[in-house]
Amino acid sequence: MKQKSVAVVGAAETTQMGRIPDMSVLGLHADAALNALADCGLKPSDIDGVATAGESPVQLAQYLGITPTWADGTSVGGCSFMLHVRHAAAAINEGLCNTVLITHGESGRSRVGAGRFGASPSSQNGQFEAPYGPVGPPSMFTLPVLRFMKDVGVSIEELAMVAVVQREWAAKNPRATFKDPITVDDVLNSAMIAYPFRLLMCCLVTDGGGALVLTSAERAKDFPQKPVYILGTGESVETPMVSQMEDFTSSKAFRVSGKKAFDEAGIKHADVDHLMIYDAFAHLPLYGLEDLGFCGRGEAAKFIWERNTAPGGKLPLNTNGGGLSYMHSGMYGMYALQESVRQMRGIAPAQVPGAKISVCHGVGGMFGASGTVIFSNEA
Amino acid sequence: MDRVLPQPTPETRHFWEGCKAGELRLQRCVQCQHSYFPPRPFCPGCGSREVEVYPASGRATLYSYVINHRPRPDMGTEPHSIAVVALAEGPRMMTNIVGCPQTPEALVLDMPLQVKFESFSDAISLPLFTPAKA
Numbered sequence: 001m002k003q004k005s006v007a008v009v010g011a012a013e014t015t016q017m018g019r020i021p022d023m024s025v026l027g028l029h030a031d032a033a034l035n036a037l038a039d040c041g042l043k044p045s046d047i048d049g050v051a052t053a054g055e056s057p058v059q060l061a062q063y064l065g066i067t068p069t070w071a072d073g074t075s076v077g078g079c080s081f082m083l084h085v086r087h088a089a090a091a092i093n094e095g096l097c098n099t100v101l102i103t104h105g106e107s108g109r110s111r112v113g114a115g116r117f118g119a120s121p122s123s124q125n126g127q128f129e130a131p132y133g134p135v136g137p138p139s140m141f142t143l144p145v146l147r148f149m150k151d152v153g154v155s156i157e158e159l160a161m162v163a164v165v166q167r168e169w170a171a172k173n174p175r176a177t178f179k180d181p182i183t184v185d186d187v188l189n190s191a192m193i194a195y196p197f198r199l200l201m202c203c204l205v206t207d208g209g210g211a212l213v214l215t216s217a218e219r220a221k222d223f224p225q226k227p228v229y230i231l232g233t234g235e236s237v238e239t240p241m242v243s244q245m246e247d248f249t250s251s252k253a254f255r256v257s258g259k260k261a262f263d264e265a266g267i268k269h270a271d272v273d274h275l276m277i278y279d280a281f282a283h284l285p286l287y288g289l290e291d292l293g294f295c296g297r298g299e300a301a302k303f304i305w306e307r308n309t310a311p312g313g314k315l316p317l318n319t320n321g322g323g324l325s326y327m328h329s330g331m332y333g334m335y336a337l338q339e340s341v342r343q344m345r346g347i348a349p350a351q352v353p354g355a356k357i358s359v360c361h362g363v364g365g366m367f368g369a370s371g372t373v374i375f376s377n378e379a
Numbered sequence: 380m381d382r383v384l385p386q387p388t389p390e391t392r393h394f395w396e397g398c399k400a401g402e403l404r405l406q407r408c409v410q411c412q413h414s415y416f417p418p419r420p421f422c423p424g425c426g427s428r429e430v431e432v433y434p435a436s437g438r439a440t441l442y443s444y445v446i447n448h449r450p451r452p453d454m455g456t457e458p459h460s461i462a463v464v465a466l467a468e469g470p471r472m473m474t475n476i477v478g479c480p481q482t483p484e485a486l487v488l489d490m491p492l493q494v495k496f497e498s499f500s501d502a503i504s505l506p507l508f509t510p511a512k513a
Contacts, residue, residue, distance in 0.1 A: 120386075127385035127395075128417045129473045131505050132461050133454040139447045139461055147443035150488050195446035195458075195483060243463045243473035244417070248443050 006089040007220035007227035010040030010213030011341040017327050018177055020207040024113030028105025028209035029055055033064055036211035040223045049097030051088055053080030060103055070097035076237060077364025078331040082371025086233035088214050105209030106329035129241050138202055139194040141366040144248035145283045151249045156196055158301035160187035162282040163200050163324050165310045170321025172350035177204050178325045201282035203328035210334035228344040232265025232374040242366035253370035254291035261372035269294050273355035274343045275315055276336040278362045279322040288361055319350045333362035344377040380453045384503045391418045393432050398504040403435040403494050405468055416470035437494035439464035439508055442471055446481055464492055464508055478509035
């Protein structure tokens with residue numbers, strides 16, 4: 001795509017976050033959408049493009065009273081919203097629509113109006129993974145880690161440190177679910193979930209949502225908020241079954257998506273001021289840092305241990321506290337995007353001073369899919 | 380509670396019939412000789428439809444695993460392994476490692492394993508793996 005041709009002009013999360021038993025999934029989508037529309041001074045009738053995952057874009061359009069000329073229901077897990085941003089930018093540039101609303105809402109904890117879990121027994125996952133007892137992400141997303149730790153040389157203490165550092169960021173964020181400091185020992189003494197993963201290495205399960213409004217860079221200047229430009233984007237998918245991931249020490253989808261985004265953006269890693277890497281579990285920032293090229297193979301754990309990604313470090317990472325401490329409704333990608341937009345607007349609770357470029361990298365499924373969006377706050 | 384079991388499709392029936400017969404059946408491309416799993420009637424390496432089913436050796440090594448401490452109701456009450464094994468022929472598959480303690484000390488990466496079929500219904504036996512005898 002053409003750099004900086006499209007911008008985020010509206011961005012907001014749901015009014016509440018955490019435990020919201022009085023709102024359904026659809027209600028959370030709508031709450032986030034209305035907040036994002038208010039943020040940019042638009043009404044639903046001003047929107048002519050819709051994209052969402054979890055709910056159908058048909059449902060979203062009808063519920064909000066939108067008549068779109070473009071709809072995208074790409075649903076590849078938690079990074080779907082990164083893909084929506086990418087597809088929306090292409091659609092706006094192609095003239096398929098002018099103003100796109102992307103929404104997320106999920107009743108991850110309360111399960112109000114939520115669908116059911118589980119693969120059909122005749123699907124590939126149902127035949128070749130489900131019979132062996134996986135219970136959702138905690139026992140599937142974690143499966144590659146022992147191989148990663150052995151082959152690249154990562155200790156359990158280093159894995160625990162990922163959660164410790166992210167809690168430091170969360171402490172600066174009033175909306176974060178967990179703000180109290182933790183130590184490596186705290187992580188290693190928390191309940192065993194799926195060896196080697198302990199509770200504090202796993203994400204939260206909360207209710208919430210978020211929404212974005214995108215339009216052309218030309219129009220973006222006329223909106224009340226500082227425009228946040230799309231500098232580059234990438235996406236890829238690999239496998240619905242984690243057992244069939246090509247290499248347990250590196251995500252092919254991460255590598256492909258990340259390279260595409262960096263190539264489009266025309267930037268070097270040293271140009272990046274702020275980084276979000278979807279962290280459903282503590283190992284994901286390690287894969288992300290290496291597969292996106294911020295660290296060499298086997299260097300990410302030490303990079304985090306040496307506080308390069310911590311407050312005051314040279315590469316601020318997951319500055320909202322991440323899925324480990326901020327919130328995680330199930331499809332966390334929207335919250336990573338929201339934090340990148342806040343950082344580019346200069347209004348994040350843990351603002352990185354003078355940040356001009358933010359990289360936001362998402363994962364979908366269990367290393368199944370990936371989307372990367374690179375933002376700039378300079379026209 | 381009954382074990383969660385697969386429902387074979389026309390493309391996978393040979394695999395599950397093989398498990399019932401005590402044979403781990405893989406597929407191989409006649410054109411490029413690529414061995415692959417899960418089953419499908421064409422080669423994911425080159426796209427050729429000229430593929431054959433063959434019995435694998437049943438030998439594997441332990442590629443990675445977790446020990447699930449919150450078992451699903453059909454998996455009993457004790458922590459158990461969920462593993463990915465690297466078959467001698469190349470492909471990897473998810474399974475459980477059985478016949479040894481479900482501990483990090485007993486489950487060592489790259490240890491040699493041997494397939495062991497366990498019957499769960501008239502139609503379905505699952506390919507599980509045990510430590511190979513020295």
